[in-house]
Amino acid sequence: MANKLISQMGLPPAIANIFAARNISTAKDALSMTELDLMALLDVDLGQVKSAVSRISEIVCPPYQTALSLTEDRIRSERSGGHLPTLLKGLDDALCGGIPFGSLTEVVGPAGIGKTQFCLKLALLAALPVSYGGLDGRIVYVDTESKFSSQRLMEIGRSSFPQIFQSDRVLKEMGGRIVVLRPSSLSEFTERSVAELSRTPVIVTNQVRGQTNSEALHYPFEGQRSGAVKSPESFESHLVAALGIQWAHAVTVRLVFEAHS
Structure with a gap:
């Protein structure tokens, strides 16, 4: 506005x-x-x-809304909304059906953990016919790091759905439903408005960075939890989402990918 x-x-x-x-x-x-x-x-x-x-x-200025009207809007949205199933039973159960429509879902994890592969799989699932668990839709894949691989997408399709990806014709048809954009600036796309206005499931990946207890002391709440740090040797590091707390407020669902040995 x-x-x-x-x-x-x-x-x-x-x-x-x-x-x-x-x-x-x-x-x-x-x-x-x-x-x-x-x-x-x-x-x-x-x-x-x-x-x-x-x-x-x-x-x-947007019109005012009461707490009751906000609650009613949320209930209507949940009832009329939908989900993009990931076909991972535990994850779909936790998300009440899959990636929710009309909201922003963030995938967080270190490099090489499988975020890009997860997004490629979701893009493929969204393009699949409904009879195979897909949405029979078209996909906009916003690739800011030039990591999209059509070859890897086809490999995932052949491996996960061999009964569908049996011919080059089907491969081309599925691939033709995925539009890849590589924007050069933030103003070229707005994930949030796409999610809210088009009732579209939007998935965003986010890297992680290391943070020590000394950094946490800059924030009162974290400082109180970490206690007094007396020497550099006592610093402990952990991974946090790289885009910070302001970005986190715009996210509806955050999926954290971790590797455990």
């Missing part, structure tokens, strides 16, 4: 033209400035600025 164009908000033509002339084209541009700054930039009186800002705020 912040990127909604001011020209589409029904402001009086005179003030709308001034906004356009000063290169203030979106709600974000206007609301990021103080009223006094807008007065100076637009060269209009305070009353006109207040009226314009009020109108812009009214349009872009």
Whole structure:
């Protein structure tokens, strides 16, 4: 909503033209400035600025929701939603059917643990006919690390579903349902909006990094849990998701991959 164009908000033509002339084209541009700054930039009186800002705020501000309406929306979403089965019984049971639609699922683990292979398998499952446990759908595979391998995808198909992948024609048909994108910037795609608006299961992989108790002391809660650290020798390291806590708040489901000897 912040990127909604001011020209589409029904402001009086005179003030709308001034906004356009000063290169203030979106709600974000206007609301990021103080009223006094807008007065100076637009060269209009305070009353006109207040009226314009009020109108812009009214349009872009989302409507209020009560706790009851949020609960009802969630129940309706869960009932009308669906899942992409992983065909891993334990995981599907834990996820109540598989990767949920309309939400963001994160796969976390160290390099080489199998995150890419898991995503390739899910892409294949989504393309399979419903009769074989798939969604009979089309897939957008966003590959930011250039790790997508069509050869590996076909190998997984032949190994997991030999009864389907018996001919080159079927291989080409399944492969043709998967569109691979390699964006060069974050602005080229928005996982969250795709998940929410299109009722699409979205899977994101995340690397891990090492963290010591000394790093945890920067955060009060972690510091209280770790206790006093008296010497460098007492530092203990553990693995945490690389993208940090702010990213974690955007994730609905986090799957952590670990290897145990």
